[in-house]
Amino acid sequence: MKHSRLAEATEGVTAANKVAQASNILKNIKNAAGVVEISSGSTNLMLKLTELDETELGQSLSKVLFYLELLTLAGELTVPMKANLKKSAREVVENADGVTRAKYAELFDELNNIAFGTKLTSVAELQKFLKENGILEEIDLAFVEKISFGRADLAESLLLSLKQIQKGKSIDELVKLFKIIDPPKLASLTNYEARIWYTWKKTKIEQLISKEKTLEAKAKKAFELRNEYRTATRKYMKDKKWAEHLERVEKNREWNSYLVYMKKKFPENYYQEIIYNASKGRDDVDKLFKLKK
Numbered sequence: 001m002k003h004s005r006l007a008e009a010t011e012g013v014t015a016a017n018k019v020a021q022a023s024n025i026l027k028n029i030k031n032a033a034g035v036v037e038i039s040s041g042s043t044n045l046m047l048k049l050t051e052l053d054e055t056e057l058g059q060s061l062s063k064v065l066f067y068l069e070l071l072t073l074a075g076e077l078t079v080p081m082k083a084n085l086k087k088s089a090r091e092v093v094e095n096a097d098g099v100t101r102a103k104y105a106e107l108f109d110e111l112n113n114i115a116f117g118t119k120l121t122s123v124a125e126l127q128k129f130l131k132e133n134g135i136l137e138e139i140d141l142a143f144v145e146k147i148s149f150g151r152a153d154l155a156e157s158l159l160l161s162l163k164q165i166q167k168g169k170s171i172d173e174l175v176k177l178f179k180i181i182d183p184p185k186l187a188s189l190t191n192y193e194a195r196i197w198y199t200w201k202k203t204k205i206e207q208l209i210s211k212e213k214t215l216e217a218k219a220k221k222a223f224e225l226r227n228e229y230r231t232a233t234r235k236y237m238k239d240k241k242w243a244e245h246l247e248r249v250e251k252n253r254e255w256n257s258y259l260v261y262m263k264k265k266f267p268e269n270y271y272q273e274i275i276y277n278a279s280k281g282r283d284d285v286d287k288l289f290k291l292k293k
Helices: 002-011 040-052 056-074 079-095 098-103 105-116 123-132 141-147 152-164 171-177 191-202 215-236 240-249 255-265 270-279 283-289
Strands: 028-031 034-037
Touching (some): 123 141, 141 283, 215 255
């Protein structure tokens, strides 16, 4: 009986309409393992978004709804159910782009809380954390909350790394000051030091591509080097939670699709823009770390 019911429910993972019949899927389910909280508004939104069933996002949302439905049937949050629910919620976060996350911010806040269990309730929490840890820098806490996806553990570890900030020094000076070797040892760099190394490596890209004969070859080489440095940086980070987070939400792009995107955005000089983008950093992140260009 249980196996047949589970098989029927599993079919709902790819046919979200079967799961959608429960309008009151979940509010709170408690047991020794913890609490799952999700609003009726987010539940209804997930039901609507599963119309995108053919996409990775739609399929991942269907899985979340499937496990929430199982929880309502079981009446308790067992360890296997919790693990599968957390996994499926993480898949939704990973398969959604920045535009989708911003458009459905409340839903993704709740999914992040299910997936990671450390949700910030307000920026005031971070202000309190700054005072408690003697972090005196002027910091855009709203930006910290945004890039941390509302996760308290990520935001707090990032803020702690900012205590290392050395103002007014060039990237080369910072590399020497922190005695950053190239390549660094695995899991050896703080978040701040990892950003320094990554930024320093990007400053070398134009020199490294100079021997390429065509502009297209230079652009492709620059693109590949930035992907290489981005991946390597995460391996050199001590903070594995941040490294894993970045690997999920800021994945390396694929050359052909990126080229199509850049041709549409910069039809007159797309190769030059690819080279420029590969060599520069994100201004908002560099501003957070107070890194000089």
